[in-house]
Amino acid sequence: xxxxxxxxxxxxxxxDTLVAxxxxxxxxxQSSEIYGGINGFWDYxxxxxxxxxxxxxxxxxxxxxxxxxxxxxxxxxICHPRTxxxxxxxDHFSDPMVxxxxxxxxxxxxxLEGERCPEAPKKRAVTDCDLTEARDFNLMLETQVGxxxxxxxxxxxxxxxxxxxxxxxxxxxxxxxxxxxxxMGQIGKAFRNEITPRNFTFRSREFEQAEMxxxxxxxxxxxxxxxWRDERMRFHRDIGFDETNLRFRPHAADxxxxxxxxxxxxxxxxxxxxxxxxxxxxxxxxxxSRHSEYSGKDLIVTDEETKERYTxxxxxxxxxxxxxxxxLLVNAWEEEVLEGGETRNVMRFIPALAPIKVAVLPLSKKLxxxxxxxxxxxxRHWNVFYDEAGNIGRRYRRQDEVGxxxxxxxxxxxxxxGKVTLRERDSMEQERVPLEGVVAWLRxxxxxxx
Numbered sequence: 001x002x003x004x005x006x007x008x009x010x011x012x013x014x015x016d017t018l019v020a021x022x023x024x025x026x027x028x029x030q031s032s033e034i035y036g037g038i039n040g041f042w043d044y045x046x047x048x049x050x051x052x053x054x055x056x057x058x059x060x061x062x063x064x065x066x067x068x069x070x071x072x073x074x075x076x077x078i079c080h081p082r083t084x085x086x087x088x089x090x091d092h093f094s095d096p097m098v099x100x101x102x103x104x105x106x107x108x109x110x111x112l113e114g115e116r117c118p119e120a121p122k123k124r125a126v127t128d129c130d131l132t133e134a135r136d137f138n139l140m141l142e143t144q145v146g147x148x149x150x151x152x153x154x155x156x157x158x159x160x161x162x163x164x165x166x167x168x169x170x171x172x173x174x175x176x177x178x179x180x181x182x183x184m185g186q187i188g189k190a191f192r193n194e195i196t197p198r199n200f201t202f203r204s205r206e207f208e209q210a211e212m213x214x215x216x217x218x219x220x221x222x223x224x225x226x227x228w229r230d231e232r233m234r235f236h237r238d239i240g241f242d243e244t245n246l247r248f249r250p251h252a253a254d255x256x257x258x259x260x261x262x263x264x265x266x267x268x269x270x271x272x273x274x275x276x277x278x279x280x281x282x283x284x285x286x287x288x289s290r291h292s293e294y295s296g297k298d299l300i301v302t303d304e305e306t307k308e309r310y311t312x313x314x315x316x317x318x319x320x321x322x323x324x325x326x327x328l329l330v331n332a333w334e335e336e337v338l339e340g341g342e343t344r345n346v347m348r349f350i351p352a353l354a355p356i357k358v359a360v361l362p363l364s365k366k367l368x369x370x371x372x373x374x375x376x377x378x379x380r381h382w383n384v385f386y387d388e389a390g391n392i393g394r395r396y397r398r399q400d401e402v403g404x405x406x407x408x409x410x411x412x413x414x415x416x417x418g419k420v421t422l423r424e425r426d427s428m429e430q431e432r433v434p435l436e437g438v439v440a441w442l443r444x445x446x447x448x449x450x
Contacts, residue, residue, distance in 0.1 A: 013333050015271050019200055022329065025402055027051065027355075028201060040197030040205035042322075047402055050355035050383055052208075052325050055239070056187050058352055058450060059210045059319065062235055063185050070183040070212060071176045075164030077189060078145065078155050086294035087163050087287070089140055089156075102130050139192045141205075157191035161209045162316060166287045169215070170299055180301060180312055181224065183214035187321065199272050201322045208321035213283075215312035217303075221261065221282055224315045229264055229280045232317050236266055236278070236324075238450040240350040241331050245269040249276070259286030268327040277327050278319040285311040328353060332403060347403030348426060351446045356404040357382035358442060361395050363411040364388075371410040374420065374435065378408070381439060382446065400425055406442060 023029040026045030030037035044052055064072045084090050141157040158164065165184045172184055187210045197203050216224045229248070236246055251263040261282040267274045288311050292299040302309050332347040351357065358378055362371035365388050378384045385404065387395050392409065399407055409421040419432045422441060433441050 013271060013330065013335075015200060018271075018329060018333065022048070022200075027329065040194055040203075042201050042204060042206075047355040048325075051328065051349070051353060052321060054353045054355070055325055055328065056208075056210060056321060058239060059235070059321075060185070060187065062450070063183075063210070063212050063317075067183075069178070069181060070185055070214070071172060071178065072185045073165065073168055073172060074188065075161070075168060075186060077158055077191075078143070079158060079164055079167065081155055082294050083163050083167060083291070084140065084156055084159075086290040088290075089159055098131050100131055139194065141191045141193050159192050160190050160318075161186050161188045161211050162213055162318065163287070165211070165213045166291050166314075169288060170297065173215075173301075179304075181214060181216035181220060183212050185210075185212040187211075199270070199275075201326050202270070202272075202275060204322060207323075210319040210321050212317045213287075214315040214317075215288075216315065218285075218310060218313050221284075221313040221315065225262055225280065225282045228315050228317050232278055232280055232319075233266060236268075239328070239353060240348070241268065241327065245331060247274065249274070257281075257283075259284050268323075268331075270327065270330055275323070276320075277323045278317065281316040281318070283314040283316050285313055287314055288312060344397055345401045346425065347401065349403040349405075350450075351405045351448070352450060354403045354405050355383065356385045356399070356402060357406070357446055359385040359387060359395070359399045359404050359407045361392060361407055361409045362388050363392060363409060367410050367412070367414070370415065374408065374410060374438070378439065378442070381443070396423065396428075405446065408438060 021027070025047060027048035028042050028044055031041035031043045032038050033043075060072065064070050081090075140159050143155055143157060144153045145155045146153045165186055169184070172178070173182070188208065189206060190209050191206050194203055194205050197205055201207075212228075214224055214228060233246070233248065237243060245268055247267050247269075249265045249267050251260075251265070256263055261284055263279060263281045265276040266278040266280070268277050288299045291297075292311070300309050300311050328349065329347070332349045334346045334348055335343055336346055337343050347354075349355075360371055360375040360378065362368055368388055371388070372386065375384055375386045385399070387398070389395075396407060403425070405425050407423040407425075409423065411421060414420055414435075417432075418436075419434050420438060421430050422433050422438070423430045
């Protein structure tokens with residue numbers, strides 16, 4: 001079975017359905033939508049930003065805070081232009097591009113089927129597609145720094161977040177008093193002028209990365225590569241991905257960058273096929289050696305005990321935040337058939353990632369005052385939603401659809417018995433809990449370690 005057929009069989013959710021759902025529920029929608037949008041740029045709404053921030057928080061906790069050998073930074077989006085000369089992006093960061101004179105569109109040459117452009121209707125003759133010769137198209141977005149407009153002021157929006165980490169290696173190592181092996185983690189925006197953005201947020205021109213560069217002795221590079229490869233797969237399983245939709249894909253020898261010793265992708269089975277959501281790479285000493293050469297600064301380290309001098313090797317883990325958030329949406333979506341034939345749409349996010357942790361639902365607007373007091377109490381701990389409009393069953397369904405793990409219903413018995421009904425999303429089971437015990441009850445279920 002081909003990847004596309006396999007994906008369609010495993011994911012009855014169509015991408016068009018997911019895109020419409022994300023827009024209508026405030027997860028993700030096209031940037032500048034009122035002007036017709038701009039291709040390759042997306043805005044995250046109230047639910048989407050919570051999902052994305054939760055994903056980043058879990059990554060930061062696991063990769064940076066829980067380890068004594070990894071520290072974090074937040075670098076500038078614009079680096080000194082020499083950075084991108086040293087990294088090779090100025091000369092080599094390009095895709096082969098062709099233009100179709102018939103439809104006036106631009107495409108990547110490797111995405112063409114024969115001599116027909118992707119916009120061509122099937123009935124169009126191949127001879128009607130007037131394609132130019134392929135030529136290289138640099139993917140970096142250029143900007144200007146300063147008031148003058150000449151070549152000396154040209155700069156680039158970073159196409160990846162790792163290069164500033166290499167720039168900051170010596171400063172951070174000294175300031176944080178780190179000995180090798182150690183790593184530097186960062187979450188931030190990157191920009192690539194993609195020729196053909198596609199598949200919703202999977203391939204965009206503005207995106208976010210969560211990257212960690214781990215510096216080690218040359219003799220330890222293979223063991224650390226294996227460690228981080230296994231650790232990153234464990235992370236993706238822990239955040240709720242179905243194991244049948246995850247796999248490693250080692251890079252073939254002809255895929256490896258000329259400086260790389262090994263590379264493996266963590267792939268997720270999207271409705272449009274298996275695609276990378278994270279890469280684990282053995283980058284060798286390429287980056288530090290090049291930046292040392294281009295900057296004139298010595299980035300060699302000296303072992304305090306043996307006095308050996310060497311350039312550290314780099315093991316990189318690079319997760320696409322937007323791609324992983326999209327995979328989480330695909331993974332969580334379920335159309336469940338209930339007894340009696342009724343269906344409900346459920347987003348089965350794990351509690352740590354759910355955009356809304358708890359919804360407070362008074363059974364009647366007459367109970368609004370004590371229900372809002374409960375909401376204010378819970379909101380000191382988590383992102384909590386308040387909803388008093390409509391049938392309680394419909395309100396439950398709305399929360400199921402956006403992935404809220406728990407609902408707290410304040411009803412007409414609550415003033416007398418001092419309890420609320422707590423409903424669990426997946427099982428739909430309900431339990432009466434004293435008001436003074438609600439925070440502890442929820443904490444036990446929301447703050448379990450991954």
